[in-house]
Structures are given as structure tokens and as C-alpha cells.
Amino acid sequence: MEKRRRIMELRTAASPRDVKHYTTERLREEFLISPVFCRDEIKLVYSHIDRIITGSAMPAEKSLVLTAGQELRAEYFLQRRELGVINIGGPGRILTDGKTWNVGSRDGMYIGMGAKEIIFESEDSGNPAKFYLNSAPAHMSYPTKLIRPEGEPGKGVVIVHPENKVELGSLETSNHRTICKYILPGQVESCQLEMGMTHLEPGSVWNTMPCHTHDRRMEVYLYFDIPEDGFVMHYMGEPTETRHIIVRNEEAVISPSWSIHSGCGSQAYTFIWGMVGENQDFDDMDSIDNRDLR
Ligand SMILES: O=C[C@H](O)[C@@H](O)CC(=O)C(=O)O
Numbered sequence: 001m002e003k004r005r006r007i008m009e010l011r012t013a014a015s016p017r018d019v020k021h022y023t024t025e026r027l028r029e030e031f032l033i034s035p036v037f038c039r040d041e042i043k044l045v046y047s048h049i050d051r052i053i054t055g056s057a058m059p060a061e062k063s064l065v066l067t068a069g070q071e072l073r074a075e076y077f078l079q080r081r082e083l084g085v086i087n088i089g090g091p092g093r094i095l096t097d098g099k100t101w102n103v104g105s106r107d108g109m110y111i112g113m114g115a116k117e118i119i120f121e122s123e124d125s126g127n128p129a130k131f132y133l134n135s136a137p138a139h140m141s142y143p144t145k146l147i148r149p150e151g152e153p154g155k156g157v158v159i160v161h162p163e164n165k166v167e168l169g170s171l172e173t174s175n176h177r178t179i180c181k182y183i184l185p186g187q188v189e190s191c192q193l194e195m196g197m198t199h200l201e202p203g204s205v206w207n208t209m210p211c212h213t214h215d216r217r218m219e220v221y222l223y224f225d226i227p228e229d230g231f232v233m234h235y236m237g238e239p240t241e242t243r244h245i246i247v248r249n250e251e252a253v254i255s256p257s258w259s260i261h262s263g264c265g266s267q268a269y270t271f272i273w274g275m276v277g278e279n280q281d282f283d284d285m286d287s288i289d290n291r292d293l294r
């Protein structure tokens with residue numbers, strides 16, 4: 001294989017025994033991904049935690065081609081991996097081995113192991129697509145699908161099932177939100193990746209409250225729909241050693257299995273969660289009683 005260039009930032013795993021001593025700066029270096037989107041660039045962060053790759057493709061003036069880089073020691077990016085995508089920008093296209101998929105705003109894709117050529121494009125460079133990416137190691141190839149929250153199903157097009165739009169919380173507890181699950185067993189099959197988007201109602205600011213951990217999976221959150229002067233206080237850490245990271249619009253945060261992942265915003269916002277690990281049982285969580293948080 002010819003020598004390739006490095007195209008990803010590498011993050012190692014961190015121990016909770018060390019993390020509780022971290023300064024603000026150190027916490028941010030380890031867990032915050034910022035910026036996630038760069039115009040006309042593919043940005044990728046490879047984490048040793050379950051080997052998830054988090055990143056983006058934001059094609060504007062040009063098409064962007066996903067390659068393996070030096071880091072994967074693979075012929076092509078999806079040789080041994082699967083990929084989940086959600087577009088949070090304007091309408092775009094994804095080409096998988098020559099097949100064109102029209103990926104509208106808030107549409108998603110699952111691209112199975114083995115797809116060789118992956119190209120990202122925007123319909124309008126003035127309103128570029130922002131493809132958010134989560135990728136995990138894969139052991140077999142599941143069919144590639146376009147995933148839409150609403151609309152008509154078609155060949156290779158899956159509409160999120162009604163039971164996978166889950167309304168939770170209430171305005172009284174400031175956590176009224178809808179979890180829209182894009183990639184999960186029974187709807188869009190994958191080896192390990194699960195992905196979805198949670199939208200808060202106006203006046204609600206808390207996500208994943210009451211909170212949880214899940215020792216068998218790690219998770220990454222991408223927060224967006226936040227005004228420039230807004231923010232989300234993202235809470236992480238062991239339930240009795242909580243820390244916060246201030247997250248701005250379109251920033252992502254890595255959550256190790258041992259950590260809670262919950263946030264309180266200066267106003268309502270939206271976020272994408274991606275999970276990988278031991279199982280795909282969405283409800284396999286360890287709930288934390290609010291009284292036990294410290
Ligand atoms: O393990 C599940 C994930 O943390 C999220 O799906 C939770 C979430 O979107 C929410 O409660 O608001």
C-alpha cells in the first residue's frame with residue numbers, strides 16, 4: 001500500500017480515576033470536538049473508545065471524497081467499518097459506488113461495510129449540506145439505506161417508524177423532548193452503530209434527565225440549533241463525580257461508558273447521539289436517581 005497522509009485526529013481512552021482531576025482545559029481537550037464542521041473539508045476524530053470515528057463532511061464549492069488515510073491501514077474507509085450519517089445543513093447528495101442518494105436536511109444514511117467510493121456533495125454552495133458522521137468497526141455488510149424522519153418509503157429509503165419517535169419528559173420538568181431513532185435493530189440494521197436525533201420543545205432545556213450510564217456502550221453527542229450566544233452545559237463524569245463542559249453550537253462531546261451524558265441549555269436545542277459497543281439494546285441503561293447525583 002502506498003504511503004498515505006494522516007487525515008484524522010487521534011484521541012486515547014481516559015480513566016475516570018484520572019478524569020476527576022482534570023482542569024477545564026484538559027477536559028475539553030479530551031472530550032470536546034470543536035469545530036466539527038469546516039467548509040469544503042472532511043474532519044475526522046478517531047477515538048480509542050470503542051474505536052468510534054466522529055466527524056463531518058461539509059461540501060460547498062467542491063465534492064468531498066471519504067478516504068481511509070494513513071490511520072486505518074485499509075484500502076478504503078469502509079473496508080472494515082460501517083458509517084452513519086445525518087445531514088444538519090442544506091440539501092445534499094451522497095454517492096456510494098456511483099449510486100446517488102438525495103439527502104435532505106435532517107435526512108440520514110446508513111452505509112454498510114464494503115462501499116468503496118463515498119462522495120459528498122451539496123445542492124447549493126450558498127446553503128451547504130452538513131453531513132455529521134459516526135463510524136464503527138464492522139464484521140459484515142448490512143444494506144445501505146437512506147433514512148427520512150417523514151415521507152414515503154421507497155427502494156432503499158426507510159421512514160422512521162412511529163414507535164421510534166419517542167416523546168419524553170414534560171415542560172414542568174423542563175425536559176419535554178422527542179427522541180427520533182434513525183439507526184437501530186428492526187428499522188435499519190447495523191453491526192453495532194445506533195444513531196438518532198433528539199429535539200427539545202421550546203421552554204425545555206434538559207436532555208437525558210433523569211440521566212444514565214451504560215457500561216456496555218459509549219456515546220457521542222453533537223449539539224446544534226443553538227444561537228451564537230447560547231450554550232449547553234453538558235454534564236459528564238461518574239454519577240458521584242460530575243463535571244461540566246460548556247458546549248456551543250455544532251460542537252460534539254465524547255462520552256465514555258462510565259460517564260453520565262446529560263445537558264442543560266440556555267434555551268431549547270437539538271442533538272444527535274451515536275452509540276457503539278457491546279450491544280444494540282437501546283434500553284440497556286443504568287438509570288441514576290436524581291438523589292444520587294453529586
Ligand atoms: O442512551 C441514550 C442516549 O443517551 C440518548 O438517546 C438519550 C436522549 O436522547 C435523551 O434522553 O434526551
Ligand SMILES: [Zn+2]
Binds near residue numbers: 212213214219261
Ligand atoms: Zn445514553
